[in-house]
Amino acid sequence: MKVHPQRSHVKGPASTPPAPARIWGLLASEADRVVLFRRGSSRWTRLYLWDTITDTLTPGSWFQGRLYEWMSDLSPDGEHLLYHAQNESKRQQALAMERYGVRMWDWTALSKPPQVHAIGLWNAPDGWSGGGAFRDSRTIQVNHT
Numbered sequence: 001m002k003v004h005p006q007r008s009h010v011k012g013p014a015s016t017p018p019a020p021a022r023i024w025g026l027l028a029s030e031a032d033r034v035v036l037f038r039r040g041s042s043r044w045t046r047l048y049l050w051d052t053i054t055d056t057l058t059p060g061s062w063f064q065g066r067l068y069e070w071m072s073d074l075s076p077d078g079e080h081l082l083y084h085a086q087n088e089s090k091r092q093q094a095l096a097m098e099r100y101g102v103r104m105w106d107w108t109a110l111s112k113p114p115q116v117h118a119i120g121l122w123n124a125p126d127g128w129s130g131g132g133a134f135r136d137s138r139t140i141q142v143n144h145t
Helices: 090-100
Strands: 022-027 033-039 044-051 056-064 066-074 081-086 106-111 120-123 132-136 139-142
Touching (some): 033 066, 066 132
Antiparallel strands (some): 033 044, 081 106, 132 139
C-alpha cells in the first residue's frame, strides 16, 4: 500500500512541511535525572524533567527564543540547570531593561529544572560568550568575558 503525505492547503508547488520538533538531553552524572530540551515549533523551546527511575516526565517552562543546549549544563545531582539563552523579542528586552537596568539579548541563567525562571543571571553583551559548566553540584564556571 502506498501512503501519500497530507497535501498543503496552498495551491501550486508542494510546500515544505514544517520542521519536526527536535529533542536534546542533558544527563545528571550522579542522579537518575535528565533535562530534555524540546525545540519547535519555530523559536520556542520547552523543558522537561525525566526521572529515569520512575520513567516519568515532568513538563516545564516554555521559552520564546533560543536555548543553546550545547552551551548548557545540568548539575551532577540534577538539581540545577545552567543554560545560555537568546531572545530577539523587543518586548522581552524592554522587560529586562525594566527589571535589571540593561537590555539583554544573550544571557546565561541558573534555574531549577524543568523551569527556566532564573535564580542566577549573567548578561552576555558581546554575543560571543555565554553558557558554562558545573565543576560540582554547587560550583559553576560561567563562560563570560
